[in-house]
Amino acid sequence: MKLLVTGGAGYIGSHTLQQVLAAGHEAWAYDNLGKGHRQAVPDGRLVEGDLHDTDHLTEVLRTYKINAVMHFAAFALVGESVEDPSIYYNNNVAGGISLANAMRRADVKRIVFSSTTATYGIPNRIPIDETEDQRPINPYGFSKFVFEKLLEDFAHAYGWGYAALRYFNAAGAAKDGSIGEDHTPESHLIPLVLQVALGQREKIYMFGDDYPTPDGTCIRDYVHVLDLASAHLLALEQLSDGTAIKVNLGTGRGQSVQEIVEACRRVTGHPIPCEVVARRAGDPPELIADANLAREVLGWEPEYTDIEEVIRTAWAWHQSHPNGYQ
Numbered sequence: 001m002k003l004l005v006t007g008g009a010g011y012i013g014s015h016t017l018q019q020v021l022a023a024g025h026e027a028w029a030y031d032n033l034g035k036g037h038r039q040a041v042p043d044g045r046l047v048e049g050d051l052h053d054t055d056h057l058t059e060v061l062r063t064y065k066i067n068a069v070m071h072f073a074a075f076a077l078v079g080e081s082v083e084d085p086s087i088y089y090n091n092n093v094a095g096g097i098s099l100a101n102a103m104r105r106a107d108v109k110r111i112v113f114s115s116t117t118a119t120y121g122i123p124n125r126i127p128i129d130e131t132e133d134q135r136p137i138n139p140y141g142f143s144k145f146v147f148e149k150l151l152e153d154f155a156h157a158y159g160w161g162y163a164a165l166r167y168f169n170a171a172g173a174a175k176d177g178s179i180g181e182d183h184t185p186e187s188h189l190i191p192l193v194l195q196v197a198l199g200q201r202e203k204i205y206m207f208g209d210d211y212p213t214p215d216g217t218c219i220r221d222y223v224h225v226l227d228l229a230s231a232h233l234l235a236l237e238q239l240s241d242g243t244a245i246k247v248n249l250g251t252g253r254g255q256s257v258q259e260i261v262e263a264c265r266r267v268t269g270h271p272i273p274c275e276v277v278a279r280r281a282g283d284p285p286e287l288i289a290d291a292n293l294a295r296e297v298l299g300w301e302p303e304y305t306d307i308e309e310v311i312r313t314a315w316a317w318h319q320s321h322p323n324g325y326q
């Protein structure tokens with residue numbers, strides 16, 4: 001197939017682009033490089049452009065004879081979305097609508113969309129399955145929820161086939177260490193802990209140790225970025241007119257902040273000093289996926305189920321690229 005990967009110069013998009021190309025598809029990243037990295041994209045595979053530029057997107061979809069889109073491009077910082085919701089509605093909702101309009105014009109009807117556990121808000125049950133109500137509690141989660149709804153309506157009205165993949169916490173890096181995670185600012189736990197091990201940060205701040213969890217720190221489900229990439233390929237294969245896939249992508253296992261720090265100590269051999277500070281507003285104690293539907297519907301089986309293995313791939317990337325792509 002011929003694929004356009006929006007946000008293909010970003011963390012998850014670049015790993016997926018590599019896998020899509022290795023699987024024999026033709027694919028191009030479409031990215032404004034606002035947060036992404038030119039070096040994360042193979043030569044000749046980057047189209048620079050912004051989601052809001054509907055005319056340019058339409059032209060690109062037509063010129064490259066694109067059959068399907070993988071849509072990663074978005075802003076994804078929960079705290080920032082609360083402080084400045086306008087940029088989240090503009091980029092994730094208005095930008096998404098611009099993409100959808102370009103796809104309509106170019107008659108592209110297949111899309112795999114990066115959704116998120118943040119669309120669930122505070123879940124009623126753990127592990128979280130797809131019957132859980134989607135009641136996002138911040139503008140980021142809401143912006144993703146809105147685009148899921150758009151896809152639902154477009155599938156119904158225009159026969160689009162789509163998959164909304166609700167990722168839990170992405171982690172890890174490419175097996176060969178060629179690409180990895182480089183966010184500015186970094187807000188994800190594993191790279192922050194590894195930056196302490198590299199001597200780039202003094203210590204890790206743990207936001208609360210009085211949650212109702214075994215060690216008192218928050219529990220999250222860390223899914224390897226290569227497993228997310230393989231789910232995209234599997235989802236793509238399933239899409240036909242009117243297909244609507246909505247599935248969680250996680251390992252079904254949770255790790256507390258404390259457990260992640262301990263696993264990073266074992267992998268890096270660094271003591272990794274920590275300081276417990278106040279809870280952050282809106283952090284649910286526990287987010288763990290029930291990913292059985294992804295197994296059933298996509299035939300997806302995450303390869304990385306051992307957190308130390310996930311961390312080892314991230315550590316290899318951070319050691320070989322201490323300043324990221326710079």
Ligand SMILES: NC(=O)c1ccc[n+]([C@@H]2O[C@H](COP(=O)([O-])OP(=O)(O)OC[C@H]3O[C@@H](n4cnc5c(N)ncnc54)[C@H](O)[C@@H]3O)[C@@H](O)[C@H]2O)c1
Pocket residue numbers: 006007008009010011012013030031032033034035036037049050051052071072073074075076091095114115116117166167168169170171183
């Ligand atoms: N990282 C996670 O743990 C996680 C979890 C759940 C969902 N997600 C979703 O996965 C997707 C990818 O996340 P990531 O961690 O790789 O983020 P990222 O910031 O590394 O990648 C996003 C990419 O999109 C590009 N982009 C953003 N706005 C654009 C625009 N208007 N026009 C063109 N390009 C634009 C950026 O330059 C960047 O390269 C996002 O949609 C995010 O919401 C991520």
